[in-house]
Amino acid sequence: MVGAGAATAHLGGAARPHVPGWVVTALLAVATAAGVPAGVALAGGAVTVSGALPLAQTLAALVLLRSRWPLFTLLASVATVAAYRGAGLVEVGWVWPATVAFAATVLAGRIGGALAVGLGFLAYAANWEVTVGGRDPEWIAGHVGGEALWLAVVLAAALAYRNRRRWQDEVAARLEQSRHEQELAAGRRRAEERLRIARELHDVVSHTLAVVGVHLNVALDAVESAPGDARDALRLAQEVRGRAMADLGALVAVLRDDGVTGVESPVAQLDGVAALVQQVRSAGLRVTLDEVGDRSTVPTPVALAAYRVVQEALTNTVRHADAAQAVVTLRYAPDEVTVVVRDDGTAATGSAGGHGIAGMRERVEALGGRLAAGPADGGGFRVSAVLPVGGRR
Structure with missing residues (x-):
């Protein structure tokens, strides 16, 4: 009082x-x-x-x-x-x-x-x-x-x-x-922020473990027959690990500090999609990136959600789908952003994404968008998200 x-x-x-x-x-x-x-x-x-x-x-x-x-x-x-x-x-x-x-x-x-x-x-x-x-x-x-x-x-x-x-x-x-x-509104915002950070942690850890695991398997198979390839695989795993640790450090700092209201991943923007695709390529999956439109006008929340959808979809492909290639399509329109990730792996296995697909759906729907994930026509697995530009929670 x-x-x-x-x-x-x-x-x-x-x-x-x-x-x-x-x-x-x-x-x-x-x-x-x-x-x-x-x-x-x-x-x-x-x-x-x-x-x-x-x-x-x-x-x-x-x-x-x-x-x-x-x-x-x-x-x-x-x-x-x-x-x-x-x-x-x-x-x-x-x-x-x-x-x-x-x-x-x-x-x-x-x-x-x-x-x-x-x-x-x-x-x-x-x-x-x-x-x-x-x-x-x-x-x-x-x-x-x-x-x-x-x-x-x-x-x-x-x-x-x-x-x-x-x-x-x-x-x-x-x-x-x-x-x-x-005070109640601030408490709700803090709870929502921590839920968002929890999703970010899941995405970063899941993707990092998947990519590093592939590189470690390559290094293990080549350590005797091709030591050079093993060293390259370990070096790539170390690079992925270093970038992930930077992300995790920023996210954990938010969880420890009530005064910080938000944080964005250093790479979690549309500019980071190319680096993300390159990481997955280094793990042995052939990935094609197709971008149409101007991404400079996409708001940060939509850009972050699009990045995380691509990351989670590719992570599921690497971990579960037993795929050889994948296609990432990003289309930027004045009123919406469309994200499509399709692979040629086993659809039934790829659909078992655990909390990943649920997390993608929550993230997309929080921005007023919609997400579909399931077997693709002609085989493989397809994740499609439509994110309205200027959508409201």
Whole structure:
């Protein structure tokens, strides 16, 4: 609530400091006990131990009940004032000695009750001054009218303070709700980012293991008969491993750092498709790359998804399809990007892509696209993805 309080102050006033209710009540009681005798003295009345002093003490004691029974406190306060005035123990003051009680009633939301009691008490005061005090109309207009003006000021000030306090509470509650919603949204974004990173890890590790495994098999077969070929295969495996470690380092850094909101693989763009194809070629699979259109206008999320589809499809071909060749086709149109990867391997084996095909489908559908994977006409396996340019999650 610190941020909400600061924002409340910025929007229209300082945030209310937290003061215990009993402290406020005690201060108001002390103010009543001291203020009533002072007011009587200023109005020209006598401050006596049988008049103004016990009246002030009684009103101060009633203030202690204001939080739980505000209307009762007000009624008891005006009744006490009326009793002291009727007994002649106090010569001045009708409404103003009960100022705290009137204000407390308004702050408690009993505005109508405070107004009704005030008007009724003023009417009683005017009648008493005429019938008992023998005052003339001019005196009544000056003195009782002045008390009526004081009552109006007190009620208006209390109502304004109450409305301001309610407005501050409402603003603070809205700001707190907004902060909570932002935290939830940030949590969802972090969870989505980690899910995306998990897919990236799967793609990088799966592809790297497949390509390195092929090179290691070549090196193992040629280590005695053709040491040069074995060294070349190991060198290629090491290069693939080095690029994969760079990717993995960037991805793991995101998982460890909550402050980082995203990372792109160093090669996971359309410019990296050619290098990806070359890696697979070095593993012994003949791959043809066919690109049609301008790829410079393809948005980064679409480019990354297209790259990952090609990578996953070729990885499945290397690992499962027992294929000799594959064709990668990328077509860039103003409204969509089409990715097709087809091999001549065993379709039934190639379709057993584990989580790879499911991951490709989730990635493509997250961008509003569609993916199809299955046996191709004439044999082999075919993966086709259509990614809309500007598609929304």
